[in-house]
Amino acid sequence: MSSSEEDFSRNVFINCPFDPEYVPLLRSLLFTVIFVGYNPRIASERFDSGEARISKICDLIKCSRYSIHDISRIQSSRRGEYYRLNMPLELGIDIGCRLASKGILQSKTCLILEKDKYRYQKALSDLSNSDIKSHNNDPETLVFQVRNWFTELGLRNVPSATKIWERFNEFMADFFEARERDGYQDRDLEFMPVPEYMDFVKEWITENIRQVK
């Protein structure tokens, strides 16, 4: 297997909201994907004002065998707020890429996450016959769903979802303690770029998990 094929088979395109309310879910999602040995690819992983966002997203979709699409923001949360269309758009591009391509891209596989189990059918009825998983805006449930999805795809020898959730909590303790020691303030954490967070996760897992697992 060439290195690009190997990267392709380990890459997981993450299509999710980037609002502050989603941060706790995003943190547990990225932790779980890295914990089970995969490589999250996310639009916010690099920032180049000269790069068209849609081109970047298409590149990420094409280089990822797996995708996780969280469409839980298809309903607005308060009066006057727009519902989000980016996630359904990117989900459509991903499915289109799989259906319209030949070769390795036909092996693409995706997980669709929603807040509730059946709500999406009202807004995205074309997906009515698709299997999706719900997380109820709960990070623990999200860890369970994502971990179990990987095992349903054939991944074996992976710790239980409960164990991963416990490890995530232990990571959060070390994460906050180390960042505080390094002089990080609340707003540094609030606006921490995703690549920086992912580097912390990878470093922690290398130091604390790989030898224990």
Added chain:
Amino acid sequence: MIVHGKILGRKRAREGLKMPKRSASSSPKTERVHVISRKDGWAVKKEGNTKASKLFDKKEAAVEGARKLSKGHDIIVHKKDGSIQKWERPEKKA
């Protein structure tokens, strides 16, 4: 425009990111006791153990259980999202 019920507001979501105030010293990692959210309640787990020591229905009871188990070491109380609500460190003897 579809509007559904209450979700976490921005201010409350930000609170989950705040660092708890605590003293400078800390227990070795293997001695720390965590209070962790579980679907069916709250678990008390000593770091390094393979299983949680005990499960509680209420968080307050879990924190009390953690205090009994900690034997003078750090207790880390987590929020439902895994972030830190409170970090209890034992007083250092002079």
